[in-house]
Amino acid sequence: MIDWRKALRRLDGAYSVHTLKAYQSDFGLFALWCRRKRVPALPAAVETLVAYLGAEGTRLKPATMKHRLLAIRKIHQLCRLVDPTVDTEVDLAMRRIRRSQPSRPRQALGLTADLCDALIAVCPNDLIGLRDKVLVTVGFDTLCRRGELVALSIGDFTRKDNGRYSVLVRRAKNDPEGAGRTAHLSTRTSQFVDEWLLAIGTDSGPLLRPVYRTKALALYLEPLTVSRVLKKLASLAETPAPPGSNVSGHSLRVGAAQQLVLDGHGILKIMRVGGWRSMNVVARYVENVDVDVWQ
Structure with missing residues (x-):
């Protein structure tokens, strides 16, 4: 019997923990379905995979089925087995799923500057409220994804001559080698960071922290x-x-991109500031911005 979990552990350190968990979960669900149908998951026959897509594709989104296929492909590759996902019949099964469920990606509400101000205004005057102000403003100014935002350390912040901070975002989803990018904080955000660091009494370790009492x-x-x-x-x-x-x-990343459009910045600058490599992704983020081109 092939131990696919042991094979998956070979990826430790080469992929993010999130990716490894996703592979394990997605292939585990496929293996469970195969067990119930009394067919082998490794190696999986093309007929098995087509039947799986036909059964699960009626209740799951195309994006979910795509992720399942990626996990099945990766496990077969790690176990040095013939990859059934490259077969034409599998491609046709995925096409049927996508055509049966046409939909646009559901976009998060963009928290633009005015909405962020509204969120900051309701933060309580305690340690949690101060932490949340830092979370909102740093997230907005840096255009960080949530995983990047919570990974920020105090050591990633450098004070500039003008009193504001620059931030080294060390690792991103589309930057697995960790080359990083530099973001810059506004004066208000820098003041919130100073207040937070003074309140927690440290100059090292995580920036955003859980608050207990x-x-x-x-x-x-x-x-x-x-x-x-x-x-x-x-x-x-x-x-x-x-x-x-x-x-x-x-929402902070989407809203900040939309705010840059409202402020008159072009898409290339937005891509640079937010660390995007695909213009299509940015275009989808900002397509709902209501800009009066006749002004």
Whole structure:
């Protein structure tokens, strides 16, 4: 019997922990389906894979099925088995899934400058409130993804001659080698960071930390915490934007990109500031910006 979990451990250090967990989860679900159908998952026959796509593709989104296929492909490659995902029948099965569920990607609500101000205004005057102000403003100024935001360390911040901070974003989803990019904070955000560092009494370790009672713990926040904080603040803020489920950990990045468009910046500058490599992604983020071209 092939131990696919042992094979997957060969990727330790070469891929992010998130990617490895996704591979394990996605292939594990495929293996469970095969076990129930009493067919081998390794090596998987093309007929098995087509049947799996046909059964699960009726209830799951095309993007989910794509991720499942990627995991199945990777496990077969690691086990040095023939890859069934490259077969034409599998490609046709995926095409049927995509055509049966035409949809546009659901975009997170963009938290532009005005909406961020509204969120900051409802932060309480305590340690959690100060931490949340830093989370909102640093996330907006740096255009960080939620995973990048919670990974920031105090040592990544450098004070410039004008009193504001520059931030080294060390690793991104599209930067696996960790070349990093530099972001710059506004005067207000830099002041919030100073207040936060003074309140927690340290100049090293994680920037954003969980707060227990009246103490900030020397631990990094989980990425999901960013989503929870933004949803919490959006539900408290009296804003014209719907404070519901479309606020996510990506809302600060989307909103900052939209704000740059509103401020008259071109897409190439937005790509540089946000560390994007695909113009298509940025175009999708900013397509909902209401710009009056006749002004």
